Amino acid sequence: MKCCSVCGSTFDKIVKSQRIGCAECYYTFADEFRATMESYGISGEYKGSLPKRLKGYRSILVDRMTMQIKLEEAVAAEDYEKAALYRDYLKVLNHGTETKDGQQ
Amino acid sequence: MARKQKTDSSNSKNDSSDIWFAQSGKYDDVVISTRARLVRNLADFPFPVKMSDDDRRRVQSLVYDAFSGAEEWRFLDLSQVSEPGKQILRDKNILDEDCGAAVINYKDESTCCLVNGIEHIKIISFNSGLDCEKTMEKVYKTDEFLQEKLQFAASIDFGYLTSQIKDCGTGLKFSVRVFIPSIVLSGQFESTVALVRSKKLSIKPVFKSEQIADFSNCLFDIGTTSCAEGTELDQMAGIHSVVSVILKTERKIRSEFADNNPTVVLNFFKQSWARAMYSLLLSYEEAVSIISAVKWGLQLKLIKGITETELNSLYYRVKDGHLKYLCDSYAFTFEDDVKSSVALQIKRLRTIVIQQAFEGIVNEKPVS
Numbered sequence: 001m002k003c004c005s006v007c008g009s010t011f012d013k014i015v016k017s018q019r020i021g022c023a024e025c026y027y028t029f030a031d032e033f034r035a036t037m038e039s040y041g042i043s044g045e046y047k048g049s050l051p052k053r054l055k056g057y058r059s060i061l062v063d064r065m066t067m068q069i070k071l072e073e074a075v076a077a078e079d080y081e082k083a084a085l086y087r088d089y090l091k092v093l094n095h096g097t098e099t100k101d102g103q104q
Numbered sequence: 105m106a107r108k109q110k111t112d113s114s115n116s117k118n119d120s121s122d123i124w125f126a127q128s129g130k131y132d133d134v135v136i137s138t139r140a141r142l143v144r145n146l147a148d149f150p151f152p153v154k155m156s157d158d159d160r161r162r163v164q165s166l167v168y169d170a171f172s173g174a175e176e177w178r179f180l181d182l183s184q185v186s187e188p189g190k191q192i193l194r195d196k197n198i199l200d201e202d203c204g205a206a207v208i209n210y211k212d213e214s215t216c217c218l219v220n221g222i223e224h225i226k227i228i229s230f231n232s233g234l235d236c237e238k239t240m241e242k243v244y245k246t247d248e249f250l251q252e253k254l255q256f257a258a259s260i261d262f263g264y265l266t267s268q269i270k271d272c273g274t275g276l277k278f279s280v281r282v283f284i285p286s287i288v289l290s291g292q293f294e295s296t297v298a299l300v301r302s303k304k305l306s307i308k309p310v311f312k313s314e315q316i317a318d319f320s321n322c323l324f325d326i327g328t329t330s331c332a333e334g335t336e337l338d339q340m341a342g343i344h345s346v347v348s349v350i351l352k353t354e355r356k357i358r359s360e361f362a363d364n365n366p367t368v369v370l371n372f373f374k375q376s377w378a379r380a381m382y383s384l385l386l387s388y389e390e391a392v393s394i395i396s397a398v399k400w401g402l403q404l405k406l407i408k409g410i411t412e413t414e415l416n417s418l419y420y421r422v423k424d425g426h427l428k429y430l431c432d433s434y435a436f437t438f439e440d441d442v443k444s445s446v447a448l449q450i451k452r453l454r455t456i457v458i459q460q461a462f463e464g465i466v467n468e469k470p471v472s
Contacts, residue, residue, distance in 0.1 A: 007154045019153035019222075023145070023257035023265045026272070030261065036269055041304070042332045046263040048274035049336060051256050070338070081345040085237075089337060 004028045064093045124214035125196075125420045128413040129233020133403050134351045136281040136323070136416050138231045139197070140239040142247055143223040143266050143275040147255040151267045152220055160220050164205050167219045170253040176211045188432070191425035198228065215242050217250075222267050223275075225250070232416060234351065236278055236344045240336065243276070263332065273332030278343045281310065282350060285322040285400045286358040289372075296350055303346050304329055311389055319376065319396035320389050326350070362404045373401040380458055385442075385451040391422040391458055398462065409464040418461050422454045 003010050007021030011032045014020055026033060037043070047066075067090045074083035125137065145151055146166065149159050164181075171177045182190065182205055193199035196213060198206060203221030218226040227250075229242035257265040263273040271277075287296055300307045310323040326347060328339050362369050376397030379390065386394070399415045401407045420426065427450045430436075442448045 007150050009154070017153065019267045020151060020265075020269065021154040022150040023147065023259075026259055026262050026265050033262070033269055033272075037332060040270065040330065042330055044333075046261060046273055046332065047335050047338075048263050048276075048331075050260065050263065051251060051258050066335075074341075079345055081348040082341045085337070085341045085344060 002028060064090065067093060122212050123417075123420075124212045124230050125232060126413070126417040127212070127232050128411075129231060129416075130235055131351050132233040132412045132416055133399075134282055134284065134354050135234035135347065136232075136283055136419065138233070138235050138239045139279045139281075140229050140236070140243045141277050141279075142227045142243040143271050144225040144227070144247065144250070144256045144264060145266060146224050147257045149224065152222060152224065153267060155220075160204060163224050164219050166254060167205070167207065167217070167225065167250075170250050171207050171217075174249065176209050178208050178210045180206045180208065182206060188425065188428050192429060193425075195420065195423035195425035197230070200228075201226075215246055217246060223271070225254075225256075232413070234280065234344070234347055236280070236340045239278070240276070240340050244336075266331075270329070271331050273330070274336050274339060275331055276336050276339055277328050277331060278340065279325050279327040280343060280347050281323065281325050282347065282354075283323055283396060283399060284350065284354045285319060285396065286361045287350070287354050288322045289368075290357050290361045292353070292357060296353070299349065300326055300346060303342055304333075305343060305346055311392065318389075318393045319372070319400065320392040322396055322400075323392070358403060369404060370406070373397055373404075373406055377401075380462060383455050385448060386422075386455045386458065387451060388423060388454070391454050392419060394458060395419055395422070398465070407465050407467055409466045410462065414461065418458070421461075422457055424450055427453045427457070 006024035009021035071086040205219040207217040264275040311320040
């Protein structure tokens with residue numbers, strides 16, 4: 001039976017206790033955790049923030065493009081409350097790059 | 105007769121107006137408060153379920169060191185805090201699970217950090233009314249501050265790693281407390297539930313009372329359920345959008361319902377008013393129902409002389425922990441049969457707090 005090499009948890013024990021033992025469990029049981037999340041209706045890659053040491057691979061350009069897509073989707077869905085929020089954040093991101101350009 | 109003293113003191117440290125729940129908030133006729141919470145685990149320790157006592161002490165000590173030197177934060181080792189002290193923290197929604205320590209920003213007590221609960225660190229922030237952005241900003245400011253000194257467990261695939269699979273990802277969850285009597289009484293609650301669920305949010309009653317005309321039935325917590333879908337901004341925008349729709353619906357229905365059911369509305373209000381003014385001993389649930397009915401009366405312009413902010417703050421001022429603190433701190437003279445029981449003293453004092461708060465209320469419409 002697969003067992004976490006750091007804390008000794010098995011997947012069965014995690015399911016029973018509803019508690020994950022340590023960070024290493026996420027690598028040991030990655031497939032099982034993915035399947036569990038899918039059963040909750042959560043799929044696709046993680047898109048949120050990360051600690052500084054991990055987040056270098058995302059750029060402001062990607063953030064701006066993503067925000068623009070979200071804004072368009074919200075407008076298409078007529079969710080104007082959401083669209084207003086995305087528009088405000090897009091303005092901030094655009095302003096950030098304009099300031100940077102100005103400084104350069 | 106219990107001797108009345110001024111009871112408007114929210115705790116030992118702060119002036120009552122400094123506390124976040126005594127401050128006015130956006131749309132506070134419908135939204136009582138917004139709460140955000142962020143969970144994190146330290147990278148080099150097992151998660152709490154697998155921690156030894158030594159690990160626990162080391163984690164607590166690292167968090168203590170991270171906060172040391174930071175102004176306006178107070179570290180509380182909960183093993184040294186008395187039960188009444190813990191009750192006050194529970195009443196303020198600061199302490200919502202068993203944990204080893206709490207670090208509280210004592211400026212307005214709107215941000216705190218629990219240590220060694222289900223996760224190593226849980227940062228919680230509150231705001232009056234609807235303000236998801238500001239509430240999120242406060243938890244992330246604390247997170248950023250801690251990340252200067254602590255390294256949190258995370259992976260590119262799963263985001264921040266947590267003890268509970270539903271919390272991994274951003275570690276962020278929102279909860280918004282709403283007061284929606286018009287939606288409930290007009291029979292439109294089911295469509296609200298359907299809207300909330302269609303957006304993958306949860307809706308839970310704050311109290312579960314059997315009585316239909318009990319206004320504590322009209323308070324609900326709407327919350328996000330997953331930390332792994334979308335970015336923090338998506339999660340915040342999702343709940344903000346749904347609550348904004350509920351807010352507009354409640355306001356729209358409110359005036360229509362009152363215009364079409366003047367006697368029913370007046371009856372609800374008068375019953376609650378009579379309970380407030382003629383009771384001697386009130387339970388917390390009864391008090392919440394009364395405060396909520398008066399809040400509705402204010403919105404329907406049946407009364408004036410009290411504000412939404414004062415009523416929202418009263419929800420916290422009539423909780424057990426705060427009243428016990430008042431009983432212990434001031435010399436109240438209770439009736440002989442009340443003196444012998446702390447539970448009765450708290451109920452008696454709760455009634456006095458409510459009656460004092462309602463002293464300035466005048467009827468806008470004849471209610472006799």
